Amino acid sequence: MSSPKNIQQLIAEQIDFFRIAISVDCVLFGFENNEFKVLLIKSDLEEFRDKWSLLGDLVRPDENLDSASYRILRERTGLEDVFLEQVYTFGDVHRHPAGRVITTAYYSLVDIRDHHLKLEHYQLHWHPVKDITTLAFDHKTILDTCIRQLQNKIEDHPIIFNLLPEKFSLRELQCLYEAILGQKVDRRNFRKRFFQMDWLLDLNELEQNVPHRPGKLYQFNEARFKEAHKNSL
């Protein structure tokens, strides 16, 4: 074992290690017209002209990672109070043409109809996830990682209720699950499972103005979810 070093020695020895930049990429998911979507922006780098990319920026020297993610969200979409969750950090040596740039991905589920969402001034667009085959940088990999995280999460966490209006039908809920999972689910099992989980509050109301037999409307029962989760073991 070598003798203890102090910080100054460490910096002097490892100055070549302090040449990295870190960025944050925000993956914003939404749900519209029965489609699972992600918010993308036209890349502003000549090297990626006409490619779409995630909403990201370099973290400033005096800025925490989390603060950077909220700044990017605010600057690009006007959203202030959306919950962002850190998902994964991508650090492959050659992932960015400008040098060593490591990026931390955050994701969020937002209501596309939210009136606070201001996209007019930017080259931003909601893309159906299933149609995306390529993105700038390694952003397709980042997107796929966030989708997998969400897919793993929706079985046990009520996170996706953020994507639905306050009152929704089981048909809408199932449609959302299928869009995120990218596959059909069995209607009977799906309903059975949801009633077993006891997450839903029956509002004793029916859908209105729908082109099919009106379904019952439900609300997510957060209190009951928390109670159930607390006692699960």
Place this chain on the structure above:
Amino acid sequence: MSSPKNIQQLIAEQIDFFRIAISVDCVLFGFENNEFKVLLIKSDLEEFRDKWSLLGDLVRPDENLDSASYRILRERTGLEDVFLEQVYTFGDVHRHPAGRVITTAYYSLVDIRDHHLKLEHYQLHWHPVKDITTLAFDHKTILDTCIRQLQNKIEDHPIIFNLLPEKFSLRELQCLYEAILGQKVDRRNFRKRFFQMDWLLDLNELEQNVPHRPGKLYQFNEARFKEAHKNSL
């Protein structure tokens, strides 16, 4: 919207952003004498003399994040083929006294009795998690984050079977859960839940040489877990 930049312009404008170092911290958990433990090392920095820290190192300029985590594990413990999972990246501006150092935490569950584990040459020690009140840097926060991730995971993922011998009793399994959760669980509910989940294979064998009534021995049934997980929605 500003006009497109090329990479060289970006670098020139943002040179101050490329002054960050990134480190990787490996949080190794183990289970021994009914205690949930984590592997720590005496800090080799004078500033943290006599403090314990997680196993970490700076990522080299030509090294991917994942490669760095495996290198650190190999150099410090001799372990080659252990699964490491990335948990979270900590990037607060002032978290490291040597400058801006962002760290990505990985965790792993290892068998303390594994004969490949070589700790002789290092100031390494398995600490009971419940006794740790302080660590160097922000490593206590990192440790707590990894524990929370593990606590969330053990209800749905068979990850903790890595900590048990191949054959184990329900008593041992419950003891491990309680050690990780940091609280007692109800014996009856615990057993009921495990049989419902159908993860266990009854070996039709009994424990031997135990100071209590011998319990039945079980094995984790990976095939059945995978099948159940596939069809869960």
